[in-house]
Amino acid sequence: MRYKESQCLYKRAIECIPGGIYGSKSPGFTVPGQFPYFFTEGEGCRIKDADGNSYIDYLCGFGSMILGFGNSRVDDPAAAQLRKGDLLNQPAPVMVELAERLTGLIEGMGWSVFAKNGTDATTLAVSLARVHTGKKRILMAKGAYHGSANWCSTNDFPVLDEKIHVHTFPYGDEAALEELFHRYRDEIACIILTPYHHPTYVPQILPAPSWYPKVESLCEKEGALFIMDDIRANFRLSLKGSHHYFGAKPHLVTMGKSLANGYPIAALMGTKELKSTAGGFFITGTFWTSMVPMIAAMHCLDVMEEEKVQDHVMRVGKRLKEGLFQAAAASGYAVTLSGPDSIPYMNFDEDPDLFLNQKFSAAMAAKGVYLHPHHNWFLSLAHKDSDIDETLEKAAEAFREIRTGA
Amino acid sequence: MRTPRDKTVAAVRSGVVSSLIDELIALDENLAASLPSGKYAVTLAAPDSVRRFISFNGGKRGVLLWFPRHRDMTAVLSGGKGTLIPLPTGPGFFKALKAFQRSAGAVAAAMDVNPDITDTPALEKKTRLLLRAALRGVCEVYNHDHWVAARASHIPEGRIGIGVAGRKDISGVIVVNKGLMILEREPSEEGVNAFLEFSDAKVCHAVLTGVEPALGALGEGRVMTKGKLPMIQGLFPLLDRFGEIMK
Numbered sequence A: 001m002r003y004k005e006s007q008c009l010y011k012r013a014i015e016c017i018p019g020g021i022y023g024s025k026s027p028g029f030t031v032p033g034q035f036p037y038f039f040t041e042g043e044g045c046r047i048k049d050a051d052g053n054s055y056i057d058y059l060c061g062f063g064s065m066i067l068g069f070g071n072s073r074v075d076d077p078a079a080a081q082l083r084k085g086d087l088l089n090q091p092a093p094v095m096v097e098l099a100e101r102l103t104g105l106i107e108g109m110g111w112s113v114f115a116k117n118g119t120d121a122t123t124l125a126v127s128l129a130r131v132h133t134g135k136k137r138i139l140m141a142k143g144a145y146h147g148s149a150n151w152c153s154t155n156d157f158p159v160l161d162e163k164i165h166v167h168t169f170p171y172g173d174e175a176a177l178e179e180l181f182h183r184y185r186d187e188i189a190c191i192i193l194t195p196y197h198h199p200t201y202v203p204q205i206l207p208a209p210s211w212y213p214k215v216e217s218l219c220e221k222e223g224a225l226f227i228m229d230d231i232r233a234n235f236r237l238s239l240k241g242s243h244h245y246f247g248a249k250p251h252l253v254t255m256g257k258s259l260a261n262g263y264p265i266a267a268l269m270g271t272k273e274l275k276s277t278a279g280g281f282f283i284t285g286t287f288w289t290s291m292v293p294m295i296a297a298m299h300c301l302d303v304m305e306e307e308k309v310q311d312h313v314m315r316v317g318k319r320l321k322e323g324l325f326q327a328a329a330a331s332g333y334a335v336t337l338s339g340p341d342s343i344p345y346m347n348f349d350e351d352p353d354l355f356l357n358q359k360f361s362a363a364m365a366a367k368g369v370y371l372h373p374h375h376n377w378f379l380s381l382a383h384k385d386s387d388i389d390e391t392l393e394k395a396a397e398a399f400r401e402i403r404t405g406a
Numbered sequence B: 001m002r003t004p005r006d007k008t009v010a011a012v013r014s015g016v017v018s019s020l021i022d023e024l025i026a027l028d029e030n031l032a033a034s035l036p037s038g039k040y041a042v043t044l045a046a047p048d049s050v051r052r053f054i055s056f057n058g059g060k061r062g063v064l065l066w067f068p069r070h071r072d073m074t075a076v077l078s079g080g081k082g083t084l085i086p087l088p089t090g091p092g093f094f095k096a097l098k099a100f101q102r103s104a105g106a107v108a109a110a111m112d113v114n115p116d117i118t119d120t121p122a123l124e125k126k127t128r129l130l131l132r133a134a135l136r137g138v139c140e141v142y143n144h145d146h147w148v149a150a151r152a153s154h155i156p157e158g159r160i161g162i163g164v165a166g167r168k169d170i171s172g173v174i175v176v177n178k179g180l181m182i183l184e185r186e187p188s189e190e191g192v193n194a195f196l197e198f199s200d201a202k203v204c205h206a207v208l209t210g211v212e213p214a215l216g217a218l219g220e221g222r223v224m225t226k227g228k229l230p231m232i233q234g235l236f237p238l239l240d241r242f243g244e245i246m247k
């Protein structure tokens, strides 16, 4: 049985870990019984599961591995530092270097603070926006993911009231957004947006040309802050931040995931005008100043710059998208490949409920390609043309199999 | 705050009992034959519009059992003591009263049966009843419980099929529409947006009785989730809450 060890481990896990594996990594979010649950190693764009099965990986640690697994230009200096100490009593010089580098690189940003998870950064961002504006309400797009904190997660229980001041609108709906700004005039602290809409299950939506000008003018009129949550997309669109790619001008930007090619670090950046508010805020975490991820981030930025990583992931992503479209058509399926080329997702036009996505992803997993059925995919610098070719060959087989019910 | 409201408990309990009576009569020829002949009906009623209607042979009138407090309804329908006022609503009064007593007693007895897992007919019968109770219970929890309301509001509208693979007789369809959840009377798999599927009746029985953790069976692919996932994910907290309320 292909996933025996994964399943045995999961059985043990449910005895001592609530849910066995929690959140977006839970088996229920994959295709239960037909997907691996535990992984042991990765190299380049390939990962190995607990049963020893190997996959071409298109989830990249939920986006973190932008250079691929085991990139020695990042890992060697990080490992060398690890042996000399990661978390010392005070920050290391590299914290200053990284902040200098990011403020020089990320368009419009004048300062940076560091945390561990994306959720730390987004939660800090909305708190700062509230304090800076003296207002409480937060606007976010329906279906957008900004982390696992109660203000933005699906943990909706009557005793958790962090959402009382959070209001949602359908992504891209300018009239609905305008209506919210009107309804809560003088009460809105901020709007938090991802650079484009990347909810789970449904096709991704790129912003219309009028979207950011509208958001910015509404914020300006209201005196509200515009937060760009770039945690998922960051560096797969532009080295200067995804807002640069779309021509948007946020006040605060959050980054995480691919900033250090898999090492735990997130960043909150802001415009110069917000620096004094941030300075008056208590920002800390025991591990937030750990040095190894900062060193990894510096080297990851080097490699991304030198290798023009955005050009690469866009190019291989485009090949993947076009190839999948054709392979699907050859089996009589019309599919939509949405999102930027470097972060694609596929939906079958005839099946909004995703029965076919699940069959296709399970078939691909059985052939050694990890394409998540419900979450968008990611390309990395480690995906070569030969990996895309192999993926497309297997995809053609998988489409045929699900068509014939094989 | 987490404690379920009396009305919720009464609504869940009465919904489950009325569904089980329907199901058991359909399943058990002896019970059906032992009921008074003719058409009549029982209405279970408590304050704030908690009302359940059980029709025997297509009857519309007979008896209304009025429970002055929600707690009375819950207690009586759980086999305990509580105030209950039988009011005639038509000519079938005595027949309806008798049929209710007999069928409610039969339901309680059937739910107490612990079938041997090698006795397939008995196991399947019990599984059908457990499934029906769970599905109806989930609907009532969705419709009445304050604690899960906000979470449950994330469940998209549509139809969810739940049951044993390839066994229409041990399956049901739940419909979510305009903030209400109902158990379809004559379920059809056509147009179902999501399935929660047990590989066989044994797994279904083991999971519904708590003998086997649902997650374990899910991990091994003996419980499958298919289609529109948020619909199914939304069911799990309701099932948990149902278990909590029925304790």
Ligand SMILES: Cc1ncc(COP(=O)(O)O)c(C=O)c1O
Binding pocket: A062, A116, A117, A118, A119, A120, A122, A145, A146, A147, A148, A194, A229, A230, A231, A232, A233, A256, A257
């Ligand atoms: C856009 C976005 N914001 C925030 C987060 C939360 O990040 P983390 O999981 O690191 O807390 C994520 C994670 O997927 C994300 O995609």
